[in-house]
Amino acid sequence: xxxxxxPPPQRPALPVWLRLLPLLLIAVLVALGSAVExxxxxxxxxxxxxxxxxxxxxxxxxxxxxxxxxxxSAS
Amino acid sequence: xxxxxxLLTVAFTALTGWHAxxxxxxxxxxxxxxxxxxxxxxxxxxxxxxxxxxxxxLRLRAGAAPMIAAVVWAFSIYAALCWVEEVSGEQWRVxxxxxxxxxxxxxxxxxxxxxxxxxxxxxxxxxxxWEEGTWKMGGVPVIALVGYPSLAVAFLAAFAALGRRLxxxxxxxxxxxxxxxxxxxxxxxxxxxxxxxxxx
Numbered sequence: 001x002x003x004x005x006x007p008p009p010q011r012p013a014l015p016v017w018l019r020l021l022p023l024l025l026i027a028v029l030v031a032l033g034s035a036v037e038x039x040x041x042x043x044x045x046x047x048x049x050x051x052x053x054x055x056x057x058x059x060x061x062x063x064x065x066x067x068x069x070x071x072x073s074a075s
Numbered sequence: 076x077x078x079x080x081x082l083l084t085v086a087f088t089a090l091t092g093w094h095a096x097x098x099x100x101x102x103x104x105x106x107x108x109x110x111x112x113x114x115x116x117x118x119x120x121x122x123x124x125x126x127x128x129x130x131x132x133l134r135l136r137a138g139a140a141p142m143i144a145a146v147v148w149a150f151s152i153y154a155a156l157c158w159v160e161e162v163s164g165e166q167w168r169v170x171x172x173x174x175x176x177x178x179x180x181x182x183x184x185x186x187x188x189x190x191x192x193x194x195x196x197x198x199x200x201x202x203x204x205w206e207e208g209t210w211k212m213g214g215v216p217v218i219a220l221v222g223y224p225s226l227a228v229a230f231l232a233a234f235a236a237l238g239r240r241l242x243x244x245x246x247x248x249x250x251x252x253x254x255x256x257x258x259x260x261x262x263x264x265x266x267x268x269x270x271x272x273x274x275x
Contacts, residue, residue, distance in 0.1 A: 009165075011098060011099070012097070012098065014097070014098060017219035018094075018097070020091060020157070020161070021090060021091070021094045022091050022094055022150075022153055022154040022158075023154060023156045023158055023161070024155070025087045025090060025091065025150075026154050026192075028087075028190075029087075029192070030192060032083075033192070033196045036076070036196075036200070037196070037199060040076070041207075043199075045195050045196070045199070045214065047192070047213060048148065048191045048192065048194075048195040048196075048213060048214060048215065049192055051187070051191045051192075052188040052189060052191065052192045054188075055158065055184070055185055055188050056158075056223060058162055059158055059161045059162050062161060062162045063161055070151075
């Protein structure tokens with residue numbers, strides 16, 4: 001086996017919404033799951049969704065802060 | 076309702092795969108394709124050996140397992156990777172990258188949160204059929220809180236180790252062809268063994 005090091009590839013500059021597409025899809029699942037539960041079962045299992053909602057909110061806050069105060073190391 | 080969620084999950088997975096290619100180019104396709112193979116093999120091992128849980132009769136199939144179960148691993152692990160990149164600033168890449176412990180801890184936290192999102196809902200619409208007597212907390216099988224993060228962390232660590240040692244193309248493909256099936260089998264078998272040993 002051979003060890004080698006390559007420089008990090010340059011990433012395309014994407015709009016924020018596109019860069020965050022997978023996280024937006026998770027948010028859609030959270031909303032859709034809640035809607036189905038509310039309509040079909042009359043139940044909202046918010047306690048089970050709370051962890052993922054908090055983590056998505058964390059990402060939103062970090063991105064907002066980075067855009068306002070860009071870091072040298074961040075893309 | 077089951078068919079709607081099958082189609083939705085497949086569509087979301089396709090969008091996520093497109094995202095991997097758009098943001099990361101060929102490296103992203105390597106990653107996402109490996110994840111798709113990993114999920115498909117892992118769920119087929121579970122289905123054929125009747126480990127951990129059974130499946131509802133669903134329309135879309137990937138071998139012996141439902142397609143939704145096969146592709147949701149790729150969607151979820153890739154989403155976890157994107158989330159960690161955004162909150163930590165550490166960026167995934169194939170060559171010469173040594174992930175930090177913080178990276179893996181954050182991936183594990185995100186996957187555990189996803190388990191808390193998926194499992195109660197899947198039980199509510201009767202798509203998840205865990206073994207009788209499976210220990211649950213708040214509707215979440217406790218073994219899932221081990222299974223979700225362990226597969227994601229093991230895969231990303233193994234992929235990074237291969238990426239550091241092997242060139243793209245044939246060598247990396249050969250490494251993945253060995254690593255992915257081994258990991259898929261070891262995870263399904265190991266989780267079932269752990270569940271039995273702990274009585275969870």
